Amino acid sequence: MKTLVILAHPNLEVSRVNQRWKEELLQYPNDITIHEIYKEYPNWNIDVPREQNLVEAYHHVILQFPLYWYSYPPLLKKWFDDVFAYGWAYGTNGDKLIGKKLGLAMSIGDKKENYLPGGSVSFTVDEVITPFKASTGHVGAVALPYFAVFGASFQASDEEINQSAKEYINYIFKHQQ
Numbered sequence: 578m579k580t581l582v583i584l585a586h587p588n589l590e591v592s593r594v595n596q597r598w599k600e601e602l603l604q605y606p607n608d609i610t611i612h613e614i615y616k617e618y619p620n621w622n623i624d625v626p627r628e629q630n631l632v633e634a635y636h637h638v639i640l641q642f643p644l645y646w647y648s649y650p651p652l653l654k655k656w657f658d659d660v661f662a663y664g665w666a667y668g669t670n671g672d673k674l675i676g677k678k679l680g681l682a683m684s685i686g687d688k689k690e691n692y693l694p695g696g697s698v699s700f701t702v703d704e705v706i707t708p709f710k711a712s713t714g715h716v717g718a719v720a721l722p723y724f725a726v727f728g729a730s731f732q733a734s735d736e737e738i739n740q741s742a743k744e745y746i747n748y749i750f751k752h753q754q
């Protein structure tokens with residue numbers, strides 16, 4: 578197994594994008610492990626040693642989620658808070674993430690042009706994800722360029738979502754080494 582995908586979607590059964598992406602990831606069981614945290618932890622009681630052991634086993638980790646309020650769905654934020662702990666991710670002996678490659682794969686409801694300079698969102702996606710990039714730097718990991726599909730709320734057609742699923746796999750394999 579070469580890539581770990583932490584998939585965080587609170588309602589995967591009504592998802593178009595993340596569900597389709599998951600189906601595509603499942604085509605590569607020798608290369609990609611999917612870990613669905615909303616399924617694993619319905620009570621939000623995260624098994625921290627289990628998660629840390631899982632992350633330690635991979636050099637390449639992707640966090641896949643729908644963008645909610647320009648941020649992570651809440652269980653993924655909790656996952657960071659719990660798993661990226663002192664003495665493991667940072668601080669004394671906190672060296673477990675040094676050199677690992679971390680990436681974000683996001684479905685974004687709004688249109689791409691609204692995230693361009695001068696667009697209605699007022700911030701680019703790279704600006705929106707600065708907390709991720711700062712966190713990655715803090716733990717000595719490498720932040721990969723993000724992968725995203727835009728218009729995920731309404732505009733994106735089934736064809737575009739299918740195409741994005743193929744591009745997502747290419748993105749994963751490109752950064753796997």
Ligand SMILES: Cc1cc2nc3c(=O)[nH]c(=O)nc-3n(C[C@H](O)[C@H](O)[C@H](O)COP(=O)(O)O)c2cc1C
Pocket residue numbers: 586591592593594595596642643644645646647648683684685686687688729730
């Ligand atoms: C609570 C909530 C917050 C959202 N916040 C944003 C947002 O900040 N920016 C945005 O572009 N889309 C936002 N959306 C739209 C989601 O990103 C979109 O529904 C999702 O990416 C679709 O992916 P899915 O088909 O896998 O569910 C939000 C949706 C919900 C339900």
